[in-house]
Amino acid sequence: xxxxxxxxxxxxxxxxxxxxxxxxxxxxxxxxxxxxxxxxxxxxxxxxxxxxxxxxxxxxxxxxxxxxxxxxxxxxxxxxxxxxxxxxxxxxxxxxxxxxxxxxxxxxxxxxxxxxxxxxxxxxxxxxxxxxxxxxxxxxxxxxxxxxxxxxxxxxxxxxxxxxx
Amino acid sequence: xxxxxxxxxxxxxxxxxxxxxxxxxxxxxxxxxxxxxxxxxxxxxxxxxxxxxxxxxxxxxxxxxxxxxxxxxxxxxxxxxxxxxxxxxxxxxxxxxxxxxxxxxxxxxxxxxxxxxxxxxxxxxxxxxxxxxxxxxxxxxxxxxxxxxxxxxxxxxxxxxxxxx
Amino acid sequence: xxxxxxxxxxxxxxxxxxxxxxxxxxxxxxxxxxxxxxxxxxxxxxxxxxxxxxxxxxxxxxxxxxxxxxxxxxxxxxxxxxxxxxxxxxxxxxxxxxxxxxxxxxxxxxxxxxxxxxxxxxxxxxxxxxxxxxxxxxxxxxxxxxxxxxxxxxxxxxxxxxxxx
Amino acid sequence: xxxxxxxxxxxxxxxxxxxxxxxxxxxxxxxxxxxxxxxxxxxxxxxxxxxxxxxxxxxxxxxxxxxxxxxxxxxxxxxxxxxxxxxxxxxxxxxxxxxxxxxxxxxxxxxxxxxxxxxxxxxxxxxxxxxxxxxxxxxxxxxxxxxxxxxxxxxxxxxxxxxxx
Numbered sequence: 184x185x186x187x188x189x190x191x192x193x194x195x196x197x198x199x200x201x202x203x204x205x206x207x208x209x210x211x212x213x214x215x216x217x218x219x220x221x222x223x224x225x226x227x228x229x230x231x232x233x234x235x236x237x238x239x240x241x242x243x244x245x246x247x248x249x250x251x252x253x254x255x256x257x258x259x260x261x262x263x264x265x266x267x268x269x270x271x272x273x274x275x276x277x278x279x280x281x282x283x284x285x286x287x288x289x290x291x292x293x294x295x296x297x298x299x300x301x302x303x304x305x306x307x308x309x310x311x312x313x314x315x316x317x318x319x320x321x322x323x324x325x326x327x328x329x330x331x332x333x334x335x336x337x338x339x340x341x342x343x344x345x346x347x348x
Numbered sequence: 349x350x351x352x353x354x355x356x357x358x359x360x361x362x363x364x365x366x367x368x369x370x371x372x373x374x375x376x377x378x379x380x381x382x383x384x385x386x387x388x389x390x391x392x393x394x395x396x397x398x399x400x401x402x403x404x405x406x407x408x409x410x411x412x413x414x415x416x417x418x419x420x421x422x423x424x425x426x427x428x429x430x431x432x433x434x435x436x437x438x439x440x441x442x443x444x445x446x447x448x449x450x451x452x453x454x455x456x457x458x459x460x461x462x463x464x465x466x467x468x469x470x471x472x473x474x475x476x477x478x479x480x481x482x483x484x485x486x487x488x489x490x491x492x493x494x495x496x497x498x499x500x501x502x503x504x505x506x507x508x509x510x511x512x513x
Numbered sequence: 514x515x516x517x518x519x520x521x522x523x524x525x526x527x528x529x530x531x532x533x534x535x536x537x538x539x540x541x542x543x544x545x546x547x548x549x550x551x552x553x554x555x556x557x558x559x560x561x562x563x564x565x566x567x568x569x570x571x572x573x574x575x576x577x578x579x580x581x582x583x584x585x586x587x588x589x590x591x592x593x594x595x596x597x598x599x600x601x602x603x604x605x606x607x608x609x610x611x612x613x614x615x616x617x618x619x620x621x622x623x624x625x626x627x628x629x630x631x632x633x634x635x636x637x638x639x640x641x642x643x644x645x646x647x648x649x650x651x652x653x654x655x656x657x658x659x660x661x662x663x664x665x666x667x668x669x670x671x672x673x674x675x676x677x678x
Numbered sequence: 679x680x681x682x683x684x685x686x687x688x689x690x691x692x693x694x695x696x697x698x699x700x701x702x703x704x705x706x707x708x709x710x711x712x713x714x715x716x717x718x719x720x721x722x723x724x725x726x727x728x729x730x731x732x733x734x735x736x737x738x739x740x741x742x743x744x745x746x747x748x749x750x751x752x753x754x755x756x757x758x759x760x761x762x763x764x765x766x767x768x769x770x771x772x773x774x775x776x777x778x779x780x781x782x783x784x785x786x787x788x789x790x791x792x793x794x795x796x797x798x799x800x801x802x803x804x805x806x807x808x809x810x811x812x813x814x815x816x817x818x819x820x821x822x823x824x825x826x827x828x829x830x831x832x833x834x835x836x837x838x839x840x841x842x843x
Contacts, residue, residue, distance in 0.1 A: 435775075647815055
């Protein structure tokens with residue numbers, strides 16, 4: 184099986200994810216799979232990671248989890264591949280490095296670090312349904328052609344489709 | 349020489365640092381050294397990294413640079429110790445992990461990733477002279493007892509002194 | 514697609530791989546795929562990495578490449594998934610951390626680091642057709658129940674099958 | 679304080695270090711300090727790490743510990759600087775990357791990974807009092823101008839002095 188592949192990172196809160204975050208992440212996973220893209224996420228069995236994984240896998244897609252720890256016990260159970268990096272929080276940099284574009288649903292400090300690293304790397308970055316505080320802040324540190332604010336998962340995917348190589 | 353040590357990370361823009369960022373970083377470096385603390389920074393010969401290093405070293409302090417690349421050619425020349433990690437952007441996570449508290453002067457995507465990782469790790473975090481957008485955003489993802497907004501370098505150091513173990 | 518999964522790292526020289534190393538790696542890739550396991554390798558388009566990938570993919574298996582750099586341009590072209598970690602040589606630790614067992618074909622310094630990290634982590638480790646110097650050295654730092662010397666790829670796979678959880 | 683600096687990594691077993699390893703590491707630490715070089719080590723309060731640190735610090739030198747975990751509780755108490763990287767075993771790659779040359783006393787899997795990574799990076803590498811198995815193996819994967827076998831700590835330091843830039 185060869186996946187030439189476009190890899191899309193979906194990032195967002197684990198335990199503190201809202202119902203909207205979960206719904207958006209599930210739909211993002213499904214849409215990523217339907218495009219034939221690969222989903223990359225943080226891999227834990229919680230919140231946005233678990234929801235995006237479920238969405239992708241239910242649509243017959245591929246979901247790769249980049250885990251912080253040294254074993255796979257806390258991985259989302261339906262991941263296609265779970266990679267236990269052993270790097271702790273430095274795994275966020277690996278997830279972003281491996282992705283062609285990144286989409287965030289919801290926000291917390293870990294998510295903010297991934298958004299920031301994606302902007303640092305100049306990767307196409309979408310914030311889905313950001314709060315006013317989130318969108319105003321990241322707009323001050325990113326150029327408009329790299330960072331997009333999307334009203335929903337579908338428009339996030341459309342924008343990514345136009346911006347990945 | 350034994351440095352029981354409190355390690356303070358100072359983070360901020362390299363090439364795009366403003367005059368205020370440079371002035372604040374220089375003063376932070378000096379005040380960190382005067383407290384007998386160790387300065388940790390990103391180590392490159394630019395902007396906030398170079399200014400904080402100069403401030404610390406001119407006050408007879410210790411400045412440690414955590415560099416992204418595999419050699420020390422682009423290190424700030426007066427660093428006490430320059431560590432070429434070879435990790436690329438994942439070195440931001442190492443800098444934050446090694447620090448007891450983090451202070452940011454100025455803002456860009458790389459700096460935002462370090463602020464976010466510090467909040468993620470629950471470390472005392474100060475933003476010096478943040479823009480309204482910056483302070484409002486990070487206030488939405490951090491608790492008030494972990495994140496402080498400071499009007500100047502001196503009050504940043506006072507707050508850190510009260511909050512590091 | 515859900516791959517509950519056993520992940521087997523295959524490591525060995527890139528440019529300096531011998532004809533035996535290439536033949537063994539190709540067969541290992543095929544046998545790993547036939548068992549329904551996932552192949553993990555260093556991902557570059559050279560030597561053992563490319564051969565193991567080809568073997569796995571030709572047998573309809575999954576091959577994951579853990580690349581040192583920040584892009585996928587130097588990845589083996591038929592990898593199922595190529596992850597550009599951006600970590601440099603620290604990616605060797607990620608590959609070993611993510612694997613349930615590791616098999617080495619051929620030897621060079623990079624390969625030796627992966628064998629050593631696998632032994633350090635207590636993972637089942639097989640050396641295929643090791644030189645006398647290689648087998649004698651690693652036998653001095655590993656217990657006999659963790660490290661196995663195999664005469665060929667097939668017996669390496671049999672031993673791994675008995676030793677992974 | 680400015681340390682233009684040559685950084686020498688000293689690696690070796692922690693809990694399983696022999697009396698010879700401890701004596702060699704202590705002397706290496708002292709000789710590194712007397713040359714005005716900086717000692718880099720794995721930083722834990724055990725074996726070769728603790729002994730090299732003690733030797734360097736008692737000779738008024740600088741000892742930097744590159745720790746695997748996220749806090750400094752298990753650091754050798756007299757380190758000049760203890761950096762808690764949070765990277766787990768990937769910290770071995772950071773230690774080697776940051777060093778100009780590496781010296782090993784004693785051997786175990788973790789030490790072997792550091793020796794191998796140093797050879798991979800083409801750094802001057804000395805094995806002090808290697809077993810026949812160790813010296814024969816590493817001689818098969820390294821060139822004679824990069825790898826040296828030393829009978830004692832003093833001759834290791836002399837060879838390093840001739841081979842670091």
